[in-house]
Each structure stands twice: as C-alpha cells, then as structure tokens.
Amino acid sequence: MNSIKSRALELLSDGTVKRVIGWEKGEGEADWSPALFETAEEMNSFVYGDYAGSNLSKYCLKFNLAEGKTLVVLKPCDTLSFNQLLHEHRLNREKFYIIGAGCKGMKDENGRLLKCNACKGKDFEVYDEIIDDEESRKPLNVFDRMIGVAELEKMTAEERYEFWRGELSRCIRCNACRNVCPACTCVKCVFDNPASGVQSKAPVTDFEENMFHIIRAFHVAGRCTDCGECSRVCPQNIPLHLLNRKFIKDMNELYGDHQAGVGTEERTPLTSYTKEDAEPSVVHERGNA
Amino acid sequence: MTKETLVPVLGIVTDVRVDTPDVKTFRVNALGGGKCFEHMPGQCAMLSIPGVGEAMFSITSSPTNTEFMEFSIKKCGCLTEWLHQMDVGQMITIRGPYGNAFPVEGDLKGQDLLFIAGGIGLAPLRSVINYVRAKRENYGKVRIVYGSRSKDDLVDYPEIVNEWCREAGIEVFLTIDREQEGWDGHVGFVPNYVTELGFNPDGRVLVCGPPIMIKFTTQALMNLGFDKTQIYTTMELRMKCGVGKCGRCNIGDKYVCKDGPVFRYDELGELPAEY
C-alpha cells in the first residue's frame, strides 16, 4: 500500500511526527523487520504489505518519552494491544500518530500467520486515520480460535500432562515470548528481579519451565489481546498461545465475554468480580480429570 | 597455565571492624589459619555466601601482610547487607586472586607516588599504600589525598591518623565534602583539593573512587600538567565472573577481569566509552 508510505512521508516531512515506526524488507522475500525511519531518505525503504505481521504496539513503549510524536502503523488487531496499553497508562496517546492500516491477513514464508487464522475482525480500536481498501475490509475466513484449547480439554489429564511436558520441555527461556508480548511490559519482570525471590534464568528443571509459563500467562490474563505474537516468535515452536487462550476461554465462559483492548473499560476480569462468581472447584468438576 | 574451576575455598571471618556507618572491614583467614591465597596490590577476590550471591571485592590488605587478608565492604546490595551482619567465626567462600595489579614492581618502582581516593575508593589503594610502606626503600615520596562525604565516612581513619600521618616520607591530605563540627581539616571535593594542592606533574598517580570523582580528578591532574600515562585507576566494578569468560566485563577488545581491573589512563582512552 503505497498510500501509507506516502502519507507517513508527508507527516514526517511536514514535522507532524518526528519518526515513523513501520517495516522494511530484509534479505529474503518474507524477512520483513520492524524499522525506525527518521528522515525522508530513510523512508525509501518503508514497506507495508503481506509480511508486516509483527505487532508494533510494543515498540511504542520505547518512544513514549521521546521528543515529539511518533507515527506508528497498526493493523486492526494491533490497535487492540495499543488500546490495552492505553488502558494501563503505559502509553501517552498524545505522543503517537496512528495510521490504521488495512490488513488482508499476514503471511510468513510458511503461509498465513496462525494469528490471522483467528482474525478478530477489521475494526480499529484506536487511530488517527485509517488507510485501507475494499479488499482489506472483507472479513477473513477464520477457524474457531478455541479449537486447540478445546481439543486439549478433551484429553485426559495424563495426556495433557504429556502434551505440555513435550512442548514446554523444549523451552530455552530465551524470553522472546515475553519480550515481544505487548502485555508483558513490566519495567522489571519478576523473573529478572533478584529481589522477587523467583528470579530464574534458565529452564533448569521441568518446574521452572512450568512456573515461567504459568505465571506469565497468569500475569497477562485478562490483558492479553490474543495477538499471537508469543507463538509466532518462539524459536522452539511452542504453542504458547494455547496457554493464553485457555485463560481467555475460561474467563469468557465464567465471567462473561471480554476482549482485552476493546473500548475504554480498564477493568479486566481479574480486577473485577461479582458476588455470584463460580467457586474454584468448578474447574475440577468439568471435562476430563 | 592455571586451571579455573570456579570453585572457591572456604575462609573464616576472624575480625570485623566498623569503619563508617556503611563500611565494615572484615579480616579473613583460611580455615587452618594464614591467608587463603597470595595476591598483589590491586587484585580482587570473589567473596560469597552460598545462597545469597557472589561478588568481587578488592583486597584491601597488603600482600606484605602475611597473616590475613582484609576486605573493606560498603553496604550496597543483597550480599553486602548479608556480609555486614556477619560475626566473627562466620565461614564464607573466597576465590581469586583475579585481575591484574598495580605495577608496584614495574612502572611504579622508584617513583614518587600520589594516591587520590574518594570514599570506599580507598579500599584498593590501601593495599598499595601499605605495600609501599613495607618496601619504603623502593619508592619515592608518597602523598595521599583522601576525601569523603563526612568525617564519619573516612574509611580506615585510625590507621590513617595513627600510622600513615606519622610516618616519615608520607604526606596525607584529608578532605570532607561539607563543613562538620569537630573537623578542622580541609573541606571541599577531592578534584578541587588536588588543584589547590597543585602537585608537580611527576611520578605516578593512582586514582580510585566514584566514576564522577575519577573523571574530574583526572581532568584536574591533566590541568596540573600530568600525562595520561602517569595515571592509573581500577575498574573492578565491572568484574563479574572473575575469569573473563562470562561476557560482562568486555569493553572493546579488553576484558576487565583479565586485562584489568587496573588500567593506565591512556589505555582506557583507546577503548569505547562503555565503562
């Protein structure tokens, strides 16, 4: 979409924004990287298109305190993350110029991204202007995103245990999932903090793998927009989104539908309650033991 | 070639001296008595309490002390807090010595020496000063400029006053940052005091203290006509594993653990300003 590029260039040139966060091409056809553009000349390499899969919301944190406005290109699902960060007072809306970019579903070298198969729609939650076209407004064919979770729920406990041991045992604690996650924005992660008492750096035992992933999922529960970046970036191909989606599924079922990053309500299911909430034993009474 | 196992030896704390409100000096002996190992002035050792942590400290006692090693430790984190709670008889683990030393038997030999220290920065220099005192004949004039926030923050004050100040051939200049009751000495920051004292730019200078103090002191020294090659400082703050392998102490193509922590000021100038 050339219009995004020219519009961004225009805003950069007229001084509305000081910098642009977008994408540029790498060595291979599908190897696009998020990139920073500060001059009109640099903007030559700006691209937007099929391989702009990464969620740029998290990069905004780097520029929240920077001088002047930052232009950021966000796809519909990325705006959920951005909005969630606004809910959490992590971003200053004034500091960003958001171009909502139409999206036809993103790809990598292996085809359409997993997260696009669970596309959450084409609405922009927050933007300054939208640049899209007819085709990008068409809804994508998607699968029920909870299928994976439901399949696991159908297994016996022993099967689930074996499944997750198999997956999580590959974890190398590279922290890519955490560092890419737009909900994992702690200035100091508990797992990095010697004072927390739970600092851990390597998946020394099964337990540490479990602990890290359970707590990470728990900390983002209710705040996770299901952007799918964690699974996309995992160098060990661990389906981490299945952990987050489990929480989303449970919360939707028990506490009513909630999509993080939508609207202006800042409370999440875990920072609210009703007197009639289910008892914790409910999770022990359903599905397979 | 030495073999490094990262395995420490055990030491025992045989004396604890309270120097300042946040600095204590610990005397450490090997379990069977004597020193855990030999070292040269400026070298460091890794002290640890299992379960609490490991950290690098400069050895403040002189190698000429044949009975024990001493460490002056400022309370500034988890491990040091723990160390400060230690009593005599507590075992600790110790490994080293690590890093290079001040060239007491090389470049410094035969020279007039000017020691400039700020706060806990006296710790590594004390080792050199006492080494020089023990081998007095090998060195020229010794002058010591030492400053601290207040009188109470001067480390090793009794030793300075009772021993160094009384020794022939040693001049001691003390200063504190702000006026204080009961203090009739100099008041002011170390770099300014160095300028005021106006030393002749000869001999060698050993500077140690907070980074900002080192920066302004070297500037003051250069204004007095000193050359970068005359000035030495130590950077043990950047040491982590002690053996130059863990990757942290890498500054440019130097490893503080192996190539340092003692650097001549001109060597530092050739490195990226990442220290």
Add this chain to the structure above:
Amino acid sequence: MSVTNPNWKPKIVAFCCNWCSYAGADLAGSGRMSYPADVKIIRVPCSCRVNPMFILRAFERGADGVIICGCHPGDCHYTSGNYYARRRLTMLFSMLDYLGIERGRTRVEWVSAAEGAKFSKTMNEFVETITNLGENRKLGDIRCKKS
C-alpha cells in the same frame, strides 16, 4: 495411584486468612478437633494475599497439596478480597488442570472463624484426597527432593 515411597507422608500447605480461617483453625484447636499433622498453616491477612506464585512455590518445594482458606464470600474482613481470590484461584486451578496436574491437589474452602469443625473436617478430607493421589511428581522441582 501408586505410592512409590513407603515412607512418604503428604506435605500440605494451608494458606489461611487471618480473620476467618486462621481463627477457625484456632477454634478447631481449642475444640481439640484433630486433623493430620501433615497440614501446616501459613497465616496471610486475606485470601487475596495468596499469590499464585506461592502456590507454585509450595509445589516446587515438594508440597503434595495446597489449600487456601478464606472468609466466606461476602464476609471478607476487607470486603472484597476473597472475591478477587476466588477468580484468581479459579484461573490458576484451571491452568493447572489444563497442564494435566491432578485436580485434587489444589482446593479452596471458605471457613469462618466459627467453623472450627468445618476446618478440621476439611483438612481431614484434604489429607485423605492427597494421600490417595500420592506423591506430587508432576509439579515439583527435582532439586528439592530429598535424596
């Protein structure tokens, strides 16, 4: 359920809120309503103080079961603490279940200061459940196992 180690005794951590359940446990004590010594109580101000990390920590260190007791919903000394705890613990238990951890190892029970008998009964039941489940091998840290 296989109990491999014949000397194995369950280790059970009970987090009790100061106002209701801890007092309930005290009442069980003064009423001499016994329950196995395998249960050891940690006093917390409120069930909402129980961080999921504490529960995982207990399992890491070799606990075989963790039970959290708080005031009955609506009776929280701090008004709403146990409501938050209820959601948080529901989510944590669900995740543990999802990861294939045995269901009986975690439990929440609301015990008031007046319910000494309930406290004792609950603990007896819980110990029995854990004894039947056997040693926690799925969620422990092998480094913490006594050789």
Add this chain to the structure above:
Amino acid sequence: MRQFPESKVLDIIQSIPCPVYAPVEDGSMVVYGRYEDGMTLRLDKIATDKTPKDILFPQWENLMHFRMEGKTIELTEEKRMEEDYVIFGVRGCDIQAFKVLDKVFLSDPIDTYYAARREHGTIVALACTSMKDTCFCKNFSVDPSQPDADVVLWLIGDDYYCEAYTDKGRALMEKWDTREAEDGPVEWIKGEIDKKYESLPFAHLNLTGFDGEHLMEKFNSPKWKKLSMACLGCGSCTFACPTCQCYDIRDYDSGNGIQRYRCWDSCMYSDFTLMAHGTNRPTQLERYRQRFMHKLVYFPSNNDGMYSCVGCGRCIEKCPMNLNIVKVIKALGEDAK
C-alpha cells in the same frame, strides 16, 4: 578412506559403546540429543535447531554444592565429566564453533568443567553435501567439505565415506563395520561442495574493516541505532548461536543445601551487565552492538583474526524480527567501501 552404506549408519551408531549425541527429532525440531532406540535420526538437517554447543556447554550445569549449618559451610564439588562420548554428524560450522568455545574456555585460566567434556568427546563430522540459502560459513574460514574433526564423513550417493584424522578418531572407527574406499569420490564431492557454495546468496560477504584496527570506527557507526531498533532483547539468537557462551552463575537454595550452577546468559538481556551500581549498556543499542562487535571485531582482535561467527545462519532463521548478523555485516561493511 573407508566407506559404509548409508543404510548402515544406525548400526554404526548403535555399535558405539558409549553415549552418542546426534541430530534427532524433538517434536517439530531437530536437536542434538543422546541417541536412543526409537529416535528419528536427522543427519540431513543443516543448521539443527539447537546446536551441539549444548553438549560441551549445556544450558545449565551444576558446579558445586553447599551445605550451611550455623556459621559453617560445607562445600562439595560437582564431578567433572568422566565418561567418553561421541558427537555424531557435526557440520563444519559447528566444529568451528567448538574451536571458538575452546578459545574462551581453554584459555588461561582453563575452565575445568568444559575441559573435561571436551576431552572425553570424540567428534564425528559430516561434510555439507547440501546447503541452505542461509549458509555463509566460508566467510569465516570454515571448510564445509573438510570439517576439522576426529572422524569426517562424506555422504556420496548411497554411501558414507569416512576417514579418521586423530588417534581418538581412529580408535572409534576401528570398531565400525566399514570397507576400504577410494579417495577419488571424496575429492570429487569436495569440488561439488565448493561449487554449490558459490551459488549461495551470502557466499561472499565483505568483511573489510572488521578488525581491531577499525574498532572505534565500527563502534561509533550511526547505523547501530536503526539496526538495533527492532531488537526485542530476547535471547533467541544467542541461544541458537553455536558460539555464544555468555553465562551466569547462580545459587539455588533447595532447602536441602545450595546448588551453585552455571547457566547460559545473553548479552541481549537488559539486565546482563546490570549490577548494584548500574549498567554500562543501558539501552538495546549498546547491547545489540556489543553482540555483533564482539563476534566480528573484539573476538578476532584478541584471537588472531578468528571471528566468533561461523556462518551457520541460525540467527537468520531464529530471530523473531528477522534481524541477523548478515544485515549487520552488510550495513557496516558498506562503511568500509
């Protein structure tokens, strides 16, 4: 030169009387694992998802054990490796990586934990008769056709040709069921490998100026800012890299005593150089620069020009944001023109 049919390779591995580490499948990944019956061997895999570095320098290892009672401490050292083992099917790049690790761990003072593992291992290399577009090993003096190992294998047609180059290698190969072979096919395949390499996109990168002499120039390049922007500061590149060896030493108090262990660390992590008084690499720019400067400038400057990149291409595959060393070389290489 000896040879054996490709179909016999499992028999050969199974006949080795000590543990054998080889590329095996683990879910959708191929890693170096201890070969056991039933595993799927994947000798064909170029740039395994995890490197054989794990065997010499595991992600974590116990160093020692403490017990504390009252004021006393009791120390027990962890045993060093005492058992022989074989790493099977290692490619040239990964073997070069071992040499890089040797420079670090076997230089004064020697790391005895690493040294023991190195000593007990016999390395069976496999020449790269096929390659990936992400391979660029020859830029770093790696010969994919003739890896430097105890035993080297070449797969030619349906046969493995093999040759032992050291006593260890000869002792190992002695027990293999092989037959005498001509040198010719191997010489031929080496030529083929060279030709194949020439067709790769990154076959020849411009490494001019990546040396100690241009250290400050590279260090001060304004390009680092843009290069590092997208970096998440995760450790996937460092953990996938066969030469990255930054580590941390930590204590774990299990209640039954304290284990001091060493684990991988990453210079990309924000707290890597963070100590009580602060950090000297405060932003991702400094951390990103450190990693590449170390590989391409600092390391060669200290090791007679030996780079600590071996051109395996794993970072190209693994970086979630598609950053990699090739981009850096290209960007900074231009400065040298």
Add this chain to the structure above:
Amino acid sequence: MQKIGVFVCWCGSNIAGTVDVEAVAEALKSVPGVVYSVSYQYMCSAAGQKLITDAINEYKLDGIVVASCSPRMHENTFRKTAEAAGLNPYMVEIANIREQCSWIHKDKEEGTKKAIVLAKAAVAKLKNDKPLKAGTSQVTKRALVIGGGIAGIQTALDVADAGYEVDIVEQRPTIGGRMAQLDKTFPTLDCSACILTPKMVEASQNEKINIISYAKVEKVSGFVGSFKATIRKKARFVDETKCTGCSLCMQKCPSKKGKDEFNMNMNNRPAIYIPFAQAIPNVAVIDPEQCIKLKTGKCGLCEKVCAAGAINYKMEDELIEREYGAIVVATGFKPIDPSPLNEYGYAENADVVTSLELERLMNAAGPTKGTLLRPSDGKHPHEIVFIQCVGSRCDENTERGKPYCSKICCMYTAKHAMLIRDKYPDTNVHVFYIDVRTPGKNFDEFYRRAVEQYGVDYIKGMVGKVAKEGDKLMVRGSDLINNQQVEIAADLVVLATAIEPDPSARSIGTMLTASMDTNDFFTEAHAKLRPVESPTAGIFLSGVAQGPKDVPETVAQASAAASKVIGLLAKDHLVTNPCVAESNELMCNGCSQCEKVCPYGAITYIEKEVRGPGVREVRRIAQVNPAVCQGCGACTVACPSGAMDLKGFSNKQIMAEVDQICL
C-alpha cells in the same frame, strides 16, 4: 546473619503434653541465625517475658520467635515485651504450636516434628522481617451510632455523657425502635413507653447528641479514628425546624390509606403523619407514596392548615458528610415473616398474629386502643393459643427458619399470657412450647406465676396445623407430656416468631467491612473477651445487631459499647498498623492494576522521576497511603511486576515460610 532468639512455651501441659518442647528448642539451635533457643513453662507470664527481655539484651538479638499459642492470643503481648527490651516490635514472629499443633495432635513424636517445622518457618519468616514503624493517625472525637432504638439511644447517651459528640442515624422518622412498639416489659410488667420515652427525650435534649432521623448511612470510608460517612437524610417534606408536632395536618389529610407501620400495618394512617405520639423528633413526615399533592400536584391541604409553614413539597434528600472516630452498629431486629411456614396459616388468617402484632393489639395507642379484639371481626377472643419457637431453633439444613434461639420469646409469651389472663379472666390461654427458657433475674419466678397464679395452660409439644373452621381456628398439636394429640378451637393464635437482624444490617456490614455470621448478626472480635467490638477496628456492636437479647441485656451491652467508644475517643492519636502495602517505585509500571482491586482507595498515582541502578526517568508510579491501607494484600497479587508488596507479609516472607514447611 541476624541474631535470632527462639522461645518455646510449654503452656503448662497444653503444649508440653503433646510436644517435646525441649527437643523443639534444641532443634532450633542449629538453624543458621539462631543464637539462643530456650523453652519455658509460661512465656506469657511475667517471668517468661523477663526471660525474653534478658535474652534480647544479653545476646543482642535482632529478632525473636515465640513458639506458643496462636498469635491471635499473645502476638501483641510479645511485641510489647520486645519493644520494652528495645527491639522493634515487628521483629517478633509467633509459631502457633498450641492451637495448630499440640491441641490437635495426639502423637508426641508427630507433634514435636510439626512444632519444629512451624518454629523453623517462623525463623525463616523472621529473617525476612524488616523493622516496621507504626504511624499515628488522628482521632475524630465524634461517634456515629447507626440505629436509634434503645441500644443506640443508650450508647449515645453514655458517650455524650462522657463529653463526646454523637450522631444517631435512624432510618425511621423517629427514634425509639422496637421497644417503642412494646406494651409492657417483662418481668416487671412496667410500661415500655414509660421507661423508654424519657430516654428519647433525654437524647433529644442532650447538646452532644444529634439525631438524624429518616436517614441512612450510604457510604463509609476511612478507618478507626477517622471514618468518613455519607448520610442520606430522606426528604420529609416537612421542615423539622418549623414543625411543632401539633398534628393538625394529620387530621386534615384526605389520604388515609397509608399503612401504619408503627402498629404493624394493622390500621391506616394519613399520608402526613407522626409515627406515634411521643415520637422524637416530634415532627410530621409525608409519605410520598400516599401524598396526593406529591403524586398529582393537587391537594396541598396540609400546607394550608400548617400554621408554622413547615410543609415543603419541594424538599429533596440531603447528603450529610461527617467524620467520626468510632461507629456503633445498633441496627436492631425485626420479627421474621412467618408466612412461608404454611402450617400456621399466618398468611391466610387475620386472626393468626405475631407477638409484636399482639403487643400493638394490647397497647392503648394501638389499633384497638388497648382492648384485645381479634383483627378479623373485632370480637373478644376467648380461646387464645400461643405457639413458641416459630422459625427459631430450626434445623440448619432447612429453609424454614433460623437455627438459633431468639431468646426473648419464652419470656414475652409468659408476659402476654399473664396480661391477658389478668385483664380478661374469661379467656383461656394455651401455650405450645418446645422448652421454656427462663435464665434471667426473676425470669423463672415470672414464668411460674403465669402458670401457677394465672393458670396459663402450657402444653409441651409442637403445632402441626392451624386451620380455619367457621370462625374458629383449629389448632392441632401434640402434647408430649401426656403423649396425645390435642386440638384447640381458638379465637386467636399468636406466633412467637423468631427475630432476625434488621434487613439494613447486611449492607451496613459490607459498608463497614464488619464481619457477620451466616445469620447476618454482627460478629464480635472475640466471643468472650471482646463481645462489643467488631473485628474491624473502630466498629462497635450494640444490641440485637450482635445477637438476640432482651431489653436489660441490650442496655447493658449498649453501655459497654459506649465505654469502648469513650476509650477510643479519649485518645488523641492512634497507632496505625504498619503492615501495609508499599510500592517499589523502581519496579512499578504504573499500570493501575493494583488501584482497581484496592477496597479502600488507598492507591494513587503520581508522575515522578525515579532513580536507580541504570534508571533515571519520569514515570507514573503507584503510591500507597499508609493511613488508609488496611493491609489486605489484594494489590500485591494484582501487581505483575511484584512492585507492590505487603509489609509484614511480604512475598519473600511468605515464600520463606513455604520453603521451610515443604522441606
């Protein structure tokens, strides 16, 4: 390494009987950090405390662990001991080896082992303790009494007598409460109004007492010593300051269909009314549901007849915000509605009445002007059946009623029976009872008089059915003593209905964070030793709100509560709980998760430059107001970065305990 002392209490044989206390003390000696460990018979005794004091001084201890009874018993004792010895009182941890160990385990070996673990866990926690300093907070020298019945009035009078201001908030238009509805009181049979109304007048005339009637407490924030309450004073439509209580408006009011709540809805009252003659304040109130003017805009008669010009149809609810140092809950009770108990036919038969309705039927100011007439046809009843324990003492598993004994029914029924037999000797009175409970001064004598002197027919047994037959009510029941079924054709049936807390209690309890039992009675801080205090500091309990009781008991408790209030208000400052949340600004994300779960609004955010190792930037960070925080810890779990921690129950402390316990 800290220097820790461990003190193991025998508690006579309470602990020493099942725990080898000396073995515990011995085992703790080898724990790193423990420099002194000893056991003693009674640690809480003067000698025991001296042992602790001496050890603190001799060994220069940094902290102590006392392995003894529950911290709920003696934590404060030992904190004071430590403080007296110069140790920070929060460097004290209690290992509960009595209630949670020796008393529940019989096997000595097992008990000893557990006691050692518990003591070690306390040491582990103590190692992570930090000296805490309690802050102080101001005490507002004013009390709020919720409820203006006899309990509230008595408490208010006593507090006011001590010289402190008191506000009484009463939901009805007048104070007086249930007691005002009673005719006579047992066992003296003096007239209820005669003894209550002087107190009401006294309260209204006391300068220190401010009666806010027809109002309810809407919101309470703050904490002991400085609560802030928002009180909604409902619109009366009559200016309290002008109305003289002449009641002319009542006579002229054309709308007379309002139910007279004071008379248990047994007669009608005008839309503008004064609940009863001695009401305080003696001021009319307009029922907006009934007032024609307010509903249609027409009428306005009362305004016309009011010479004082007190009528104001435009009046609106008024919100009053005031600060208080203490709050007394005196919300009282109501009889349960017996309609769901079908067998008594209360809903269907006008002549089945509750005891409180009977009170009104016998009262001179009641619907029948004091002549006992049955509601259905206004005839004199000649056969009256009383049924006891209606909705009281029910099986806990049924929905039929309350599990508790309502305590007052036996006595008031005796009173009713006696009064009826006295006034109408031709009327037969039968009482069906399960037990007759008369444990009070002169109670049993009173009951015996009813039986022996007045010939009241007490039948031990239950009633199975009350059914209307003609103009009679057939009461079928069992006589357990004679082991036979009985059937009585009654003219009037009186149900001694259970009493339950006033419906407003639950919401007030929630508002005050004062705990309640399953029956909605307020829980006392200690059943025996602190019976008039709620576990929530600064909240006191007066009257039936805490549990069923009769008038003298209520008054006694009201005065007791008052003395506690006075004790509190007499202080200028209070020591605040230092175990509050604290945010580490270096780790705080400013994400507001904690703020959302804080029940006290104790967390606010500021923009601040934070400085630390490698950090120097302006960030939005959370700040906890330590005077407002109550230390529940909800925020600590909501905080993903662990920046929020709770002093005294920190993450590290709790994890240290977990580690020890799981060892």
